[in-house]
Amino acid sequence: MKQIYFDNSATTPLCDEAKAAMSAAMDCFGNPSSLHNMGVDAEKLVSDARRAILASLGVRGVSKITEKQLIFTAGGTESDNLALLGVASAKNFPDGKKIIISDSEHPAIMSPAAELEKRGFTVVRIPTVGGAPDYEMLAHEADRNTILASFMTVNNETGAVYDIKRISSIVKAANPDALMHTDCVQGYMKLPIGERLLGADLITLSAHKIGGPKGVGALYVSADVQKRRAVAPIIFGGGQESGMRSGTENVIGIAGFGAAVKASAGKISEYSERISSLRRYLISAITERGEFSEVRLNLPENAAPHILSITLPNIKSETALHFLSRDGIYVSSGSACSSNTGHGSHVLRAFGLSDKAADCTIRVSLGAQNTKEEADIFLESLKRAVGTLVRI
Numbered sequence: 001m002k003q004i005y006f007d008n009s010a011t012t013p014l015c016d017e018a019k020a021a022m023s024a025a026m027d028c029f030g031n032p033s034s035l036h037n038m039g040v041d042a043e044k045l046v047s048d049a050r051r052a053i054l055a056s057l058g059v060r061g062v063s064k065i066t067e068k069q070l071i072f073t074a075g076g077t078e079s080d081n082l083a084l085l086g087v088a089s090a091k092n093f094p095d096g097k098k099i100i101i102s103d104s105e106h107p108a109i110m111s112p113a114a115e116l117e118k119r120g121f122t123v124v125r126i127p128t129v130g131g132a133p134d135y136e137m138l139a140h141e142a143d144r145n146t147i148l149a150s151f152m153t154v155n156n157e158t159g160a161v162y163d164i165k166r167i168s169s170i171v172k173a174a175n176p177d178a179l180m181h182t183d184c185v186q187g188y189m190k191l192p193i194g195e196r197l198l199g200a201d202l203i204t205l206s207a208h209k210i211g212g213p214k215g216v217g218a219l220y221v222s223a224d225v226q227k228r229r230a231v232a233p234i235i236f237g238g239g240q241e242s243g244m245r246s247g248t249e250n251v252i253g254i255a256g257f258g259a260a261v262k263a264s265a266g267k268i269s270e271y272s273e274r275i276s277s278l279r280r281y282l283i284s285a286i287t288e289r290g291e292f293s294e295v296r297l298n299l300p301e302n303a304a305p306h307i308l309s310i311t312l313p314n315i316k317s318e319t320a321l322h323f324l325s326r327d328g329i330y331v332s333s334g335s336a337c338s339s340n341t342g343h344g345s346h347v348l349r350a351f352g353l354s355d356k357a358a359d360c361t362i363r364v365s366l367g368a369q370n371t372k373e374e375a376d377i378f379l380e381s382l383k384r385a386v387g388t389l390v391r392i
Helices: 016-025 037-056 076-089 107-118 135-141 164-174 223-228 251-264 268-288 317-326 346-351 372-388
Strands: 070-073 098-102 122-126 146-150 179-183 202-206 217-221 296-298 307-311 361-365
Touching (some): 037 070, 076 107, 076 146, 076 179, 076 217, 098 107, 098 135, 107 122, 122 135, 135 164, 146 164, 164 179, 268 296, 268 307, 268 372, 317 372
Parallel strands (some): 098 122, 146 179, 179 202
Antiparallel strands (some): 070 217, 202 217, 296 307
């Protein structure tokens, strides 16, 4: 039976370039902090990856100084935590205690934000009905007490693309010193996004969403934020990563991260166009075929090319997921990071779905390896699911 992987927002297959780089790095086992040749060789692998990632963000003239703008972490979750908790701990804003986020952020933002509320910070959650932030409310809430805004670039469940540049402009108009963070995990190397276009001071990245390995991510920190020391470390020890993230670097993982970035560089527009075409094909088929007349598509006005949210007619997403899985088709019922919590999707509720509709929604997320033939096989399996599964 053919295996069809339509869960690329949860993780992606390891690309050949990353595999090769990681295999080579296994023989370079020196500690990158060591001063002897083996340590220097390991440090060079880390530096090469760091430079490739910075270049992909539009940072030009990468040098030993600008390299400090990228902090390697254990993944997107740690990077998000460093952004929020690090800014809150830096005491750069003695009188400011307001943080603004969207109401549809990833748990890696929602949870540290809730923790900061316990510590006395004010957290404002901006509605995102239909996948669009309420800019009027954002303008009302942004003020001199705002120290940080955090909005994801691409929503991991609906595919909604948020206008980070516009959000940053609104927040900084109220307080020029406020920082802008974006979790770019679902947008990085999938959309033609550069650091200057984002208008962000802090950018979260993750390797395993772009063909790299799990367990490695990064936080971009602008030169201005570094100069102001507006982010404090939350892990302490040997002072690695310019003192911002202590602990011996994951050289093998970082090498794989850098290789995945290099493999995708220059191909983002081509990838986006091809995946958009496949997504449009699925939308057209589900919209036009009578067997899907009861199926609802959750389509943001501004959507990423690789994510499609589908609400089934009173069929629990978990039931549909297992049905499709038996046909060798792998989709998701939402964010993989929150699928084991037992809670319904706050993202889909924020989008405008009822609890019942959210519980009947699956996410199809496409990758570079997916084809129209696979889309047709999925549509046939989905048709059988809609026609045979028990409804609630």
